[in-house]
Amino acid sequence: MSATATAPAERPAAPARTPRARRRAHGWSLRAPLLPALIFTILVTQLPFLFTIFYSLRSWNLLRPDSGTFAGLDNYAYVLTDAQFLGAALNTVVITASCVLISMAVGIGLAMLLDRKFLGRGVVRTLLITPFLIIPVATALLWKTTMFDPVFGLLGFVLTPFGLGDVNWVSQYPVVSVVTALVWQWSPFMMLLVLAGLQSQSRDVVEAGQVDGANRWQMFTNVTLPHLRRYIELGVLLGSIYVVNTFDTIYMMTQGGPGTASSNLPFYIYQRTFLGFDIGQSAAMGVIVVIGTIVVATLALRLIFRTFMSDQEAKS
Amino acid sequence: MTATAPAPRTRPAAVPTPRPAPRRRRGSVGGTALTVLTWAIALVFVSPALWMVLTAFKTEGIAQTDPPTLLFQPTLDQFRNVVGADFMPYVGNSLIATLASTALVLVLGTPAAYALSIRPVKRTKDVLFFFISTKMLPLVAVVVPIYVAAAEVGMLDNIWTLVVLYTAMNLPIAVWMLRSFFLEVPAGVVEAAQMEGASLPRVLWSVMLPIMAPGVAATALICMIFSWNEFFFAVNLTASQAATVPVYLVGFITSEGLYWAQLAAAATLASLPIVVIGWMAQRQLVRGLSMGAVK
Numbered sequence: 001m002s003a004t005a006t007a008p009a010e011r012p013a014a015p016a017r018t019p020r021a022r023r024r025a026h027g028w029s030l031r032a033p034l035l036p037a038l039i040f041t042i043l044v045t046q047l048p049f050l051f052t053i054f055y056s057l058r059s060w061n062l063l064r065p066d067s068g069t070f071a072g073l074d075n076y077a078y079v080l081t082d083a084q085f086l087g088a089a090l091n092t093v094v095i096t097a098s099c100v101l102i103s104m105a106v107g108i109g110l111a112m113l114l115d116r117k118f119l120g121r122g123v124v125r126t127l128l129i130t131p132f133l134i135i136p137v138a139t140a141l142l143w144k145t146t147m148f149d150p151v152f153g154l155l156g157f158v159l160t161p162f163g164l165g166d167v168n169w170v171s172q173y174p175v176v177s178v179v180t181a182l183v184w185q186w187s188p189f190m191m192l193l194v195l196a197g198l199q200s201q202s203r204d205v206v207e208a209g210q211v212d213g214a215n216r217w218q219m220f221t222n223v224t225l226p227h228l229r230r231y232i233e234l235g236v237l238l239g240s241i242y243v244v245n246t247f248d249t250i251y252m253m254t255q256g257g258p259g260t261a262s263s264n265l266p267f268y269i270y271q272r273t274f275l276g277f278d279i280g281q282s283a284a285m286g287v288i289v290v291i292g293t294i295v296v297a298t299l300a301l302r303l304i305f306r307t308f309m310s311d312q313e314a315k316s
Numbered sequence: 317m318t319a320t321a322p323a324p325r326t327r328p329a330a331v332p333t334p335r336p337a338p339r340r341r342r343g344s345v346g347g348t349a350l351t352v353l354t355w356a357i358a359l360v361f362v363s364p365a366l367w368m369v370l371t372a373f374k375t376e377g378i379a380q381t382d383p384p385t386l387l388f389q390p391t392l393d394q395f396r397n398v399v400g401a402d403f404m405p406y407v408g409n410s411l412i413a414t415l416a417s418t419a420l421v422l423v424l425g426t427p428a429a430y431a432l433s434i435r436p437v438k439r440t441k442d443v444l445f446f447f448i449s450t451k452m453l454p455l456v457a458v459v460v461p462i463y464v465a466a467a468e469v470g471m472l473d474n475i476w477t478l479v480v481l482y483t484a485m486n487l488p489i490a491v492w493m494l495r496s497f498f499l500e501v502p503a504g505v506v507e508a509a510q511m512e513g514a515s516l517p518r519v520l521w522s523v524m525l526p527i528m529a530p531g532v533a534a535t536a537l538i539c540m541i542f543s544w545n546e547f548f549f550a551v552n553l554t555a556s557q558a559a560t561v562p563v564y565l566v567g568f569i570t571s572e573g574l575y576w577a578q579l580a581a582a583a584t585l586a587s588l589p590i591v592v593i594g595w596m597a598q599r600q601l602v603r604g605l606s607m608g609a610v611k
Contacts, residue, residue, distance in 0.1 A: 029516060030431055030434060031431065032431075033427030033428060033430055033431040033516065033520075034427070034428045034431040034432065034443065036424050036427070036428070037424040037425055037427070037428035037487055037491060038428065038443065038446075040424055040483070040484065040487070041446075041447065041450055041484060041487055041488070044480060044481065044483075044484035045450045045453055045458065045484055046450075047461075048458040048460075048461035048462050048465070049453065049457060049458055049461075051460075051461035051464075051465075052457055052458060052460060052461055055460060055461065110357070110358075110361070113350075113353075113354045113357065113358075114354070116350075118347070118350070118351040118354065119351055120351075120355065124354060124355060124358045125598070126595055126598065127358050127359070127361075127362045128358055128361060128362065129594060129595075129598065129601065130362055130365050130591060130594075130595075131361075131362065131364070131365060132594070133541065133587065133590050133591045133593075133594035133595075134365060134368075134583070134587040134590075134591060135544070135545050135561065135562055135565070135583070135586050135587050135590070136545055136547065136562075137545075137547050137562040137565045137566070138368075138562075138565055138582075138583035138586055138587055139364075141565060141568055141569070141579060141583065142364060142367075142368050142579070142580065142583055143364065145576055145579065146364070146367055146368065146371055146576060146580065147364055147367075151380075151382055152380040152381065152382055152384065152576075154363070154364075154367055154384055157382070157383050157384050184361075184364065187361075189605055192601055192602045192605070193602060193605075193606060193610060195602075196602045196610045196611070197610075231610065234606060234609060234610065238605065238606060238607075241451060241452055244454070245454055245455060245548075247455075247456075247547065247548045248547040248548070248562065251547070251551070251566075252565075252566070252569065265454070265456065266454065266455065266456045266548070269456040270456060270459075270548075270552070273456075273459070273460055273463075274552060279460055279464075282456075282460060283460055285456075286454065286456050286457030286458070286460070287457065289454045289456065289457055290453065290454060290457045293452050293453070293454060294452075297449065297452045
C-alpha cells in the first residue's frame with residue numbers, strides 16, 4: 001500500500017492501466033485480512049448447515065438399521081404435523097417474548113433508579129449485574145432448588161403470608177418458572193443498555209422540559225422514552241437472539257416437562273436427536289427453525305443496520 | 317428526587333443554566349428515601365445469588381430447613397468437598413476452551429475487523445451482515461452434522477472441538493465489537509505509519525494495537541464470559557474426558573434433593589471467575605453485549 005501511494009507521482013506515463021491494477025492490488029490488500037475469519041466462519045457454521053439440509057431429506061434413524069434412504073420431503077411433512085413440535089414452537093415464542101419484554105420492563109426500572117448520584121451507586125450496579133454473570137446452568141439449578149422448592153425453598157417461605165407457600169412452582173407452572181429464572185438472568189443486560197441510553201441523554205433537554213413545567217410522568221413519556229427507543233429496540237433484538245436459543249435453563253430446570261409442557265425448540269430438537277436418535281427428523285426441524293429465523297431476522301436486521309451504522313455508512 | 321423538582325423553577329428561565337447542573341441533589345429527604353429504596357430493591361433482586369453464596373457455607377443439615385436458616389456457624393466443608401472431588405479436571409477443560417478460543421478469536425477477528433473498519437471494501441455491509449446472521453443461526457440446526465463429523469474423525473469428547481466451536485460462536489461478536497473500536501482510531505495515525513512504509517501487519521501490531529489495547533481486552537473478556545458459560549455444545553459433544561464446568565453441574569440434577577450446600581458451593585466456585593471478570597469489565601460490558609453499538 002505504501003508503494004501505491006507514491007506511484008502517481010513517479011509514473012504518469014501509463015494512466016490507463018495503472019489505476020485499475022493499483023485498485024485491484026489495493027482491494028486485495030484490504031480484503032486479505034478479512035479472509036481467514038470469513039473462511040473459518042463459513043467452514044464451521046455454513047458447511048454443517050448444508051449437511052443438515054441433506055440429512056433432512058433422508059429417512060435416518062440410528063435405531064432403525066433399514067433407514068438411511070432418500071425420503072424427499074417426508075420428514076418435513078411429519079414434523080409440520082407433529083403436535084409436540086408445534087407446541088415447542090409456541091413455547092419458544094411465549095418464553096422468548098415474555099422473557100424479553102419483562103426483562104426490559106425490569107431493566108428500565110432498575111436503570112431509572114441507577115441514573116442518579118447516590119451513596120454506593122457503584123456497588124449497587126455491581127450487585128445488579130451479577131445475575132447475568134453467574135453460569136446459567138447454576139442459575140437454573142439454584143432457582144429450581146433453593147428458590148422454588150415447595151418445602152425448603154426461599155420463595156415458598158416468603159410467599160407463605162400470601163397463601164402461596166406450598167406451590168410446587170416447577171411442576172405446576174414450569175413455563176413461569178423457566179421465564180422467572182431467565183428474567184432474573186437477562187434483566188441486568190437490559191438495565192445496562194437502558195442505563196447507557198439514559199446517560200447519553202442531553203441534560204439541556206431534560207432541563208428544558210422541567211423549565212416548561214412538565215411533571216415527572218410527562219417527562220418520562222415525552223422526553224425520556226422517545227430518546228430510549230433506539231436502546232430499547234436494540235435490547236429487544238439482541239435479547240431475542242440470545243434467549244430464543246435457550247437450552248441450559250430448560251435442560252436443568254424442567255427437562256422440557258412435565259411431558260413436553262415446557263419444551264422449546266432447541267430442547268425438543270435436542271431430545272429428538274440425542275434421545276430419539278432420529279437424525280432425519282431433527283435435521284428437518286432444524287431447517288424449519290432456520291427458515292423461521294431468517295424470516296424474523298430479515299426484519300430485525302434492517303433495524304440492526306439502522307441502529308449500528310451511522311447514516312453515512314448505511315448509504316454507501 | 318421529588319424534592320429536586322421545584323429547584324429549576326426558582327431559577328430564572330431565560331438565563332442559560334450553569335454547566336454542572338445539580339439535576340439531582342443529595343442529602344434531601346426524598347433523595348435519601350430513594351437511595352434506601354434503590355438499595356432495598358437491589359438487595360431483593362440479587363437475593364438468589366446472595367442466598368447461593370450463603371448456602372455454600374452451610375452444612376447439608378441446615379441448607380434445607382423450614383423456615384430457612386439465616387444465622388449459622390459457617391463452614392468451608394462444602395468447598396473442600398467440591399475441590400477434593402473431581403472438580404478440577406472440569407476447570408482445566410474450561411480454562412483451555414475459554415483461553416484458547418478467545419486467543420483464536422482475537423487472532424482471526426482483529427485483522428478482519430480492521431479490514432471492515434476502513435471504508436473502501438465494497439462489500440463491507442454484506443460481510444458484516446453475514447457475520448451477524450451466523451449469530452442468529454440456531455445451534456440445534458448445526459449440531460447434528462458437527463456431531464457426526466466429530467465422531468468420524470474421532471474428535472468427540474475432545475476439548476479442541478469445543479475450542480473450534482467457541483471460536484466460531486464468538487467471532488461475529490468480536491468482529492463487530494473490534495470494528496467499533498477501530499472506527500474510533502483517528503485515520504491520520506494509520507496513514508502516517510503507511511507513509512513511512514510500514515506493512516499492514518506492522519501497522520496493526522505496533523501502531524494500532526497499543527491504541528486498541530483496551531478494546532481488545534474488553535472483547536477478550538466478553539468472549540471469555542460466553543465460552544465459560546456455554547452449555548449446549550459442551551453437554552452434547554463431550555463425555556468424561558473433555559467435559560467443562562457447566563457439564564460438571566449437571567451431575568447435581570440427580571442428587572439435587574440431597575446436596576444443596578454442595579451444589580451451592582460448586583455453583584459459587586464455577587461462577588466466580590466470570591463474575592469477577594464481569595465486575596472488572598463493567599464499563600465495557602454494554603459495548604460488548606451490544607456488539608459495539610452502544611458505548
